[in-house]
Amino acid sequence: MALALFIIFGVLCVAGALNLLFQRHPINSALSLVVVMMALAVIYWTLGAEFLAAAQVIVYSGAIMVLFTFVIMLLNAGEEERTTGSKAAYFVGIPGVAGIIALLTYIFLHEKAALGYARLGGSLDTATSNISEISRVLFTDLLLPFEVTSILILVAILGAVVLARREQ
């Protein structure tokens, strides 16, 4: 049953990613990326990361992809023009990518027993929830990095405002 769930959403992920690659219009690519992210959220959930599944839906498909869609509509981006592009991308890049997939697949299948098996719903004991465990570590051991990220986001907001401002 867990395997069926994984296969359904894994295939959905790969199909969405391939659709991103083959669609010519940016808005179609953006919507297929949303499909990939929602399917990944389910896969996170099967790995016992409920908090990340929720954050994936809210942050990635909710905030980041909406931002992308807004920019695509704002810039009125049309269909991609078919240009020659770089020859190296086709003749070195594609076989290289296929080689990376083949090598990694071989290694992972070879080490399958050593890597172990995933238990549906996570491996933490049921007394502590995933969210309370994450928040305990985040607000005790990693408090300083967590606070620094707020400064990072503030700087990113200021940078975005400065960059996108119309020059007088």
Added chain:
Amino acid sequence: MVPIAYYLILAAVLFSIGIGSFLIKRNIITIFMSIELMLNAVNLTFVAFAHQWKLIHGQIFVFFVMVVAAAEAAVGLAIIIAIFRTRQTLNVDNINLMKN
């Protein structure tokens, strides 16, 4: 019981599709989206290994990656808007100011 290896293979496939579309696509927004796809693939690897080692730190790392990705998306899209304003194009082949 799904082997962890399958999750890692899925992440590898997603990452490779991300690399492929990064190389092939000509639209700067789509190229930026393929970077997001690669970040997602790496996040899946982190979650899978966090599950394997029964440690929460992998998931916290993914949380920080998400924060940085959000900041990166905001700044990157602002840069794309600035490029479009000056060059009136989104095609990366036409953005060659440094080349000439």
